[in-house]
Amino acid sequence: MENKIAFIDGSLKKPDSTSSLHSGWERCNNMIISYIQRSLDNTLAKSVLYYSTASEIWKDLEDRYSIISGPQLYSIQQTLKQVEQGSSSIAEFFTKIKVIWEQISSTSPLPCCTCNGCSCELTKKFQKTQHDERLIQFLMKLDGRHAAVRTNILMMTPLPSISTAYNLLVQDQK
Structure with missing residues (x-):
């Protein structure tokens, strides 16, 4: 194929x-x-x-x-809003939130530029915005015991990848 x-x-x-x-x-x-x-x-x-x-x-x-159901998207967004780390480990919490992000991505995918020979890099900009939003969501929903690492991650310029933030938090947890 x-x-x-x-x-x-x-x-x-x-x-x-x-x-x-x-x-x-x-x-x-x-x-x-x-x-x-x-x-x-x-x-x-x-x-x-x-x-x-x-x-x-x-x-x-x-x-x-490919019809996106309003109630379906609402339900997924509601789940994302309610998810918190609580007593879960970083790994358990990250897996939980990542599953929700994947559901959102499958029901409401990012727009993609389809022009031939594209130089606007619109898709990359959308992906960067989504990445940063998800990193912030992840950090916001962490338990307070990770406040110092969260602050250090937020001070990085540019913001790190979600994987980098995850690894830093796992190291801190250990």
Whole structure:
């Protein structure tokens, strides 16, 4: 499946039927359609049987199943708001909050720049903002016994990675 994502996201357009690339494109597209259909439940596979491109199938499935439920997102955010370290170890607490972050990321992914030859680095900026917010969330929810290490981490410029902060806190805990 190497280099085939362009068929799914539609960024590799179908060549004109007179092009020498047309038959190769058709062969790859049909192979990807086959992969997608084999991975679907039979009933679902029948519902996308008559699409002619992998990107059409993917778009249809995305439209049907990528709906973010307001109550679902609310519930996850509420869980994040309520989670605290309490008597848990740093490792236990970090695992708990990381699972919540992953749920948020899967239900509400960061926007990604899709322009070709992108130089705006918008996606990197979003990721940096998310990273910093999550580091702050993690540090805010720590028990008071880690106040000194938390202060030291917050004084670092630039802010460290969450992994670095985690390692510092684990060392302090020991």
